[in-house]
Amino acid sequence: MSEVKEEMPTINRRHSGTVHSLKISIKRRRTGEFIARNSMLTDLFQVSHIKCVRNAFAAGFIIMILRHMVNDFLHYGRLNWTFELLSLTVGKLHIVVLVWTLMTLSASFGVYYGSYMWTHHRRSDGINSRNVVIGSYDMIWLTIYICYLAGLMVIPCWQIIYHQLPLVSSAIIIAEQLRLLMKVHSFVRENVRKMSKQTISASDQQLSHLHQYLYFLFVPTLIYRDTYPRTSTIEWNVAWKMFGQFLLLLILVYQLIAYYWMPVFAQCFAVNEITLEFVITAIFDLMLPGTLIIILTFYGFFHCWMNGFAELLQFADRMFYEDWWNFTSAATFWRSWNVIVHDWLYVYVYKDLTTIFSGSRNLSTACVVILSAIFHEYFMIVSLGFLSPILIAWFGLFGMAFRFAFPQTKGSQWNILLLTFIPICAGIIPFLYALEVSARSSPSERESFSKMTSTSSKQSKSDL
Structure with a gap:
């Protein structure tokens, strides 16, 4: 331990503020607080003992890729990588770009100039003469x-259905839709709060500037502020490194899904009767690759993708996640896994509900958990094209049960127990969705799915 403590680095960044040590970076932050700090893994990887863990993961994935290459050359005399899954789930990207552009333009200029019109006319002498008139005027703009x-919410979903977009293309649009919804709401709420504290004769300049809002739309945070801590320069090597790692992780995730998940999914389409033995075997076969997919997705998105954009936009607060791997309660995990969304839910949902429910924290927490489960399910409904309330049941019911059953537990035994549920979730949830897709598929779709997975199944068997 003494050796590790000696290697604890300081944050050597070009921040305008005070340089913070790793200990400050790890301690619990205040929600909505923005200070110059690195992501936790950025600092931890400067410790050789921690960096070795990342290198071990990299070595393991290199061996996995070499294994596929060697088997391909031994059995086929060439690389035999299949991209049927990619062609099936990604397509019509011109529609995706068009819908994303229209959503972004409406959120950028439509929302800002709508807010400007509300602010400008609200301060005119005719509107401000009586509070009753102000209330009616505000209700019109609220409508x-x-x-x-x-x-x-509706138009992007309609475009997805109308153009029959594939899975990944639909998921991109819905993810951006939800991001813009939360961004827009944060901007409007913060400016409404600011305007409500000002006198009637205040200057129009008190509304946030357009360049501040446009910057907020693209920085990796969902809480609006007029200013954020900034770095003095852009380290292009860091940005390229982050996006390069993100691209490599996408390839690894694709390999895991295509060669380890798809053969199991193919069995769901092939069997005539679902037995308990088949269910247990399939779930355990999905657990290990599912856990690796979760780890790679977390590292690729929350660390690489977010840090890459933060570097390009000189956004200095890189606290996108906390040490969720050390969690001993469900509440700690949800606060630490996705700090960005957690802060938005806390500021704009939890605090408002606490006021409405007269300070009842448990009821407010339950509503936040249910709302989060509903939006996760909404994401899956639109992406997959059918309703199957798996995430609502799993996260809304089981998540809430764990949230209240283990509110403030401590100790390594609880960390082991709760970490065990990650691979369980990684096995059960995709298996349930695979069963649902199999039950809803027509015979022709079953043949198409079996054809798509046949190459993966043969590859997996040859590896064994």
Whole structure:
């Protein structure tokens, strides 16, 4: 331990503020607080003992890729990588770009200039003469705002259904839709709060500037502020490194899904009767690759993707996650896994519900958990094209049960227990969705699915 402590680095960045040590970076932050700090793994990887763990993962994946290459050359005399899964799930990207562009433009200029019109006319002498008139005027703009949010929810979904977009293309649109919804709501709420504290004769300049809002739309945070801590320069080597790692991780995730998950999914389409033995075997076969997919997705998105964009935009607060791997309670995990969304839910949902429910924290927490489960299920419904409330049941019911059953537990035994549920979730959830897809598929779709997975199944068997 003494050797590890000696290697604990300081954050050597070009921040305008004070340099923070690793100990400050690890301690619990205040929600909505923005200070210059690195991501936790950025600092931990400067410790040789921790960096060795990442290198071990990299070595393991290199061996996995070499294994596939060697087997291909031994059995086929060439590389025999299949891309049927990629062609099936990704397509019509011109529609994706068009829908994303229209959503972004409406969220950028439509929302800002709508807010400007509300602010400007609200301060005119005619509007401000009586509070009753102000209330009616605000209700009109509130109705317009709600209609805009409804349009932002409905129109992209309609385009997905109309153009029959594949899985990944649909998921990209829905992910961006939810991101813009939360961004827009944060901007409107913060400016409404700011305007409500000002006098009637205040200057129009008190509304946030357009360049501040446009910057907020692309920085990796969902809490709006007029200013954020910034770095003085862009380290292009860091940005290229982050995006390069993200691309490599995408390839690894694809390999895991195509060669380890798809053969198991193919069995769901092939069997005539679902037996208990088949269910247990399939779930355990999905657990290990599912856990690796979760780890790679976390590292690729929350560390590489977020840090890459933060570097390009000189965004200095890199606290996108905390040490969720040390969690001993479900509440700690949800706070630490995705800090960005957690902060938004806490500021704009939990605190409002606590006020509405007269300070009832448990009821507010339950509503936040259910709302989060609903939006996760909404993401899956639109992406997959059918309703199967698996995530609502799993995260809404089981997640809530764990949240209240283990509120403030401590000790390594609880960390082991809760870490065990990660591979269990990684096995059960995809298996249930595979069963649902199999049950809903027509015979022709079953043949198409079996054809797509046949190459993966043969490859997996040859490896064994």
